[in-house]
Amino acid sequence: MKPLTQATRARFILLCERSRDQPLPSSETAELNSLLKDHPELVKTMAESLLIDAELRRDPRLLQEMKTTPQEARGPRNIIPIFALGAAACLFLGLLVFQTLRQAETDKSSPGVAILSKSTNCRWASSTIPTAEGSHVPAGKLELVEGLATIVFDSGAEISLEAPATLEIIDKMNARLISGTLVADVPPTAIGFTIDTKDATITDLGTRFGLSTDEQGKYLVQVIEGLVEVDHKGENNIRQVTEGKSLDRGLLEKKKNPGPSVSEPTRWQPDPAFAQADGWKNVPTSFGKGRDTYVTSDPNQLGKGDEPFFRVKQTTIQPNLVRVGFLAFDISGTDSAGVSEAELILNIEPSDLGFASLVPDSEFTVYGLTDEAADNWSEKDLKWENAPALDPTMVNLKTPEPGKAVPLGKFLVPRGVQRGTRSISGSALADFIRSDTNGTATLIIFRDSDETAKAGLVQAFSSKENAVNPPPILRMKTD
Amino acid sequence: MEENEKSESDQSTEFLQLLASHDRALSLYVYGLVPHQADADDILQQTKMVMWRAFSQFELGTNFIAWARRIAFHQILSYRRKRKRDHLPLSDEMLDQVGEQIAEITDQEYQRKQALQSCLNHLKADHRKMMLMRYEDEMEVDEIARKIHTTPGAVYRALSRLRLSLLDCIRNRLKSETSLP
Numbered sequence: 001m002k003p004l005t006q007a008t009r010a011r012f013i014l015l016c017e018r019s020r021d022q023p024l025p026s027s028e029t030a031e032l033n034s035l036l037k038d039h040p041e042l043v044k045t046m047a048e049s050l051l052i053d054a055e056l057r058r059d060p061r062l063l064q065e066m067k068t069t070p071q072e073a074r075g076p077r078n079i080i081p082i083f084a085l086g087a088a089a090c091l092f093l094g095l096l097v098f099q100t101l102r103q104a105e106t107d108k109s110s111p112g113v114a115i116l117s118k119s120t121n122c123r124w125a126s127s128t129i130p131t132a133e134g135s136h137v138p139a140g141k142l143e144l145v146e147g148l149a150t151i152v153f154d155s156g157a158e159i160s161l162e163a164p165a166t167l168e169i170i171d172k173m174n175a176r177l178i179s180g181t182l183v184a185d186v187p188p189t190a191i192g193f194t195i196d197t198k199d200a201t202i203t204d205l206g207t208r209f210g211l212s213t214d215e216q217g218k219y220l221v222q223v224i225e226g227l228v229e230v231d232h233k234g235e236n237n238i239r240q241v242t243e244g245k246s247l248d249r250g251l252l253e254k255k256k257n258p259g260p261s262v263s264e265p266t267r268w269q270p271d272p273a274f275a276q277a278d279g280w281k282n283v284p285t286s287f288g289k290g291r292d293t294y295v296t297s298d299p300n301q302l303g304k305g306d307e308p309f310f311r312v313k314q315t316t317i318q319p320n321l322v323r324v325g326f327l328a329f330d331i332s333g334t335d336s337a338g339v340s341e342a343e344l345i346l347n348i349e350p351s352d353l354g355f356a357s358l359v360p361d362s363e364f365t366v367y368g369l370t371d372e373a374a375d376n377w378s379e380k381d382l383k384w385e386n387a388p389a390l391d392p393t394m395v396n397l398k399t400p401e402p403g404k405a406v407p408l409g410k411f412l413v414p415r416g417v418q419r420g421t422r423s424i425s426g427s428a429l430a431d432f433i434r435s436d437t438n439g440t441a442t443l444i445i446f447r448d449s450d451e452t453a454k455a456g457l458v459q460a461f462s463s464k465e466n467a468v469n470p471p472p473i474l475r476m477k478t479d
Numbered sequence: 480m481e482e483n484e485k486s487e488s489d490q491s492t493e494f495l496q497l498l499a500s501h502d503r504a505l506s507l508y509v510y511g512l513v514p515h516q517a518d519a520d521d522i523l524q525q526t527k528m529v530m531w532r533a534f535s536q537f538e539l540g541t542n543f544i545a546w547a548r549r550i551a552f553h554q555i556l557s558y559r560r561k562r563k564r565d566h567l568p569l570s571d572e573m574l575d576q577v578g579e580q581i582a583e584i585t586d587q588e589y590q591r592k593q594a595l596q597s598c599l600n601h602l603k604a605d606h607r608k609m610m611l612m613r614y615e616d617e618m619e620v621d622e623i624a625r626k627i628h629t630t631p632g633a634v635y636r637a638l639s640r641l642r643l644s645l646l647d648c649i650r651n652r653l654k655s656e657t658s659l660p
Contacts, residue, residue, distance in 0.1 A: 013646075014639040019568050020514045021620055029568040036573060043573075047511070047580030048646055050567075054510035054581075055592055056614045057519075058503075062596055063615050066607060069600040188503070207499070225499045243496050317489065454492065 004039045011035075012042055016049055059188055112136030113172045114153040120416045122147035122163070141168045144180070148356055148416025155190035157204070159183070160357035163418065164350070170196075181212040183224070183357040199249065201231045209241075210355045210455060218250035222355075222455050244454065279478055281334060284471045286464035288330030289440060292472055293379045293463070295387045297322040297397050306379075308467065309349040309460040312364065314398065314447040317454050322397045324390065325445035325461065326382065328375065329474040332439030339433045341477040343425040344409075344443065347462040347469040350418040358456035361414045362449040366424050367405040368432035369442035374404075377442070389444060400444055408432055408443070413459060433476060441474065494534050498527065501544045504585050508548050511581045512555055512574060513566045522558055526551040548582055590653060598648035606641050613638065 015032045018024060024032065036042050056062055116135045123146040142149075144163040151159045154172040161167055165180020176196040186193045186204040193204045199217035202209075207226025213219040221230055223241045230247055231238045241247045285292040294310040295301075298320040313323040344366060367389070369375065374388030385392045389404035409424030433441060447459065462469035498505075506523055513519035529550050530537075537546055556571055567574060584591065602610065612618045612626070620638075624631045 010639065010643060013642050014635060017635055017639045017642060024568050032568055033570065033573065036569075043576050044580050044584075045646065047577050047584055048649070049642055050511040050514070050577070051507060051581055051584060051591070052595060052642070052645055052649075053514060054507045055595055056610075057510055057516060058506055059592075060615070062592075062599060063611060065596060066599040066602065066610070225495060243499065244492070317492065 004041060008035065008039070009042070009045065012039075012045065013049065016046060020053075061189060061191075112138050112154070114151050114169050116149060117152045117158075118150040120148045120414065122149050137169060139169050139171060141166065141178075146417075146419055153190065153193070155193060156187045157190035157193040158185040158187075160185075160355075162356045162416065177211060177213050179213060179215045181210065181355060183208065183210045183355050186226075199233050201233065203229045203231070205229065207243075208453075210358075212251055214251065220246060220248045220251040222246040224358075224453050224455065246455075281476050281478065283329050283331060283334065283474045283476070284464065285327055285329060285473075286471050288332065289328065290330045290464065291328040291377070291379045292326070293382055294323050294325045295382055295384045295390070296320075297384050297394055299384070299394075301383065306465055308463060308465045310463050311353070311458045311460045312445050312447050313354070313451075313456075313458040314449060315451050315456065317451060317456075319394075319397060321458075323458060324384075324387070326377065326387065327443045327445070327472050328377070329441045329443070329472075330439065331433065331436060331441050331474070331476070334476060335478055336433050336436045336439075336476075338478040339430055339476045340479050341425065342430040342433050343423050343475040344429065345421055345423045345470075345473045345475065346411075346445075347466075347472075348413060348418060348420050348422065349460040349462045349466070349469060353460075354451075354455055354457040356416050356418070356457040358453045359415065359451050359459075360449055361412060362447055362459060363410055363412050364422075364459075365399075365410050365446050365448055366408045366429075367400050367444040367446065368408045368429070369400075369405050369444060370432075370435075371404040372436075372438050372440075375438055375440040375442050388442060398448070399446060405444055406432065410448075430476075433474075443472075443474075490534060493539070494531060497543045498530070498547075501547060504544050504582075505547050505551060507585050508578060508581055509551050509555070512552075512578055513558075515566055518558065518562075518566065522551065522554050525558075526554045529554065544586075545582075548578065552578055588653060591649065594649045594652035595645070597652055598645050601648070602641075606644075609637060609641055 012032070012035050015024065015028055015035075018028070019032065023029075036046070112135075114137050116133060116137055119133050122144060125143045125145045137151075142151075142161070143166045144161050146163045148163065149161045151161060151167075151169070153159070153169075153175075157173070159167070159175065160183045162181040162183075165182065166178040167180070167182065168176040168178060170176060173190065173192060174194050174196070178198075182195075184193070184195065184204060185208045191205055195202045195204075195211060197211070197213040197217065197219050198215065200219055200221075202211060202221055205227045207228055208224040209226070209228050210222040210224065211219065221228060221241055223243050223245055225243055227243070228241050229238050230241055232249070239247060284290065292310055293307075294312065310325045310327075311323045312325045313321060315321055369388050371388060377386075377388055384390055384394060389400035391397075391401055406428070408429045409426055411422040411424055413422065445461075451457075462471060464471035505526070509523045509526065510516075510519050513522055526547070530547055533550070537543070552575060555566075555574070559566070559571075567577070569577065599607075599610070609623070612623050618626070620631045620634045624634045627634075
């Protein structure tokens, strides 16, 4: 083996450098290959050289940092793995950078740091910065009352903000979630992106994660992909949350168990089975033997008939979290055989459970229970195994059992919408009411749309226990 | 966000998790062997699609990144044949050897990126300018030559000196790092 001289090495690097842009002449290709054959250590040199290239192309922050580092550096710097410093240090550095940026910004009349790239059904309140779609927004506060908004920071980090939420944009690498829910997508260019809540600092190490917080400081972090670091303020303990895992500091418990509705009803209460002059009659689930609840495909969960809403969800990602709504209307006082038209009205409620960004526009199907013997289900002990028309073996989680229920209609809830009413009507519903013989009509509500990742939104509709919004109402017209 | 962490992860979650945790290593491998950026991105994309289609054959618990790199390597080879373009002037066999080296370095030297950063930060002003023109502004060597009033040959020489000094600097940094108690 020939010894490798510095000159040969330099020649080899020069050939490598030239070959990057355009094909080498065949004589030089031969030269390069014979150098590699004669000096096997050049294979490693070539790999190292190519890796420098690859790193620089993959992560533009390397050059960014070079640009912002003053020259004439004092002696060799310590090689500290930047991210091993942890979130606290990141925050500290972040603050320094932030201060510097702020300084610079005052001279440039607050330039934009993020683009409000997409808003779906959005309504904004008291925001200090522009909220038009496509705006390049400077640092400031955004308050989203309704809908779903996507904010792309100049660092590449992307946030889907889910109403109701208040977010403060600090700079292209930092934001503060004052309350509400967001899903953050952080590409490699924005590793180190930080979101502050009242009680914690969440530093993203290249990932997709969801975060919910309230003004009291409770929060929940759910990592969908990758890794985040959570620094709970005042605790000297930075926690890493890995893919598929979540860290709950008091929030989930509150959301999952809102408890029975206790406040005094403040809404207009529909008169029980109120008959209008034009031949229409409204029957809410709160009338007579009416009931409304939901079941979960988790064998350990009982019915939740006393909650102010019922939840509906479809998921193939976590098959134990499918939820199906059950409504029973007392139509014993109605001449059901004479019904010519019928309509079901539901009120959408913000369910606060799951991330709206992970669920596309959702389609729901309402089924009517034809197996009348099963009409007398009870809110208190309804669960998946004993629920009418469901497959007790839980193999089929998407539709009722064939022959026990019929589809009556579909409705759509667009992505991000958490308010409003939905209704179905049509001959299938009217036919179903007419065929009733026992004075009870049971309707079953399935979501047909799946979620795109774990922890997608669970939709909810107000129930008869809701203090603010009306319960499900069945309207029927008799001739 | 959901209450149950029973982790009924199906195949796609499993795949995405593995892919996410090896994304850096896989892209460094492809970017390293394919200097042309647009081609590298195409190949990376294609590789991930093939991996997903073949994922049922992947045996969980075995070396995911090694499997991913094998698929990527074959994508690079088929790209070379289809487009009749050699990204690096190497035989298939030599390209494989260089790829093996890239893999070994990426898997063993975690500090390499920090070392590169430190070395970049110590570059002199004219070298910094050269790096920025080449990598940030993505200028061709001819353009750089025109801009700094010199010949393309001189730019290549300057770039290779710069490359050598970075290589040596990184080696020194890594050596002093490992020699610490």
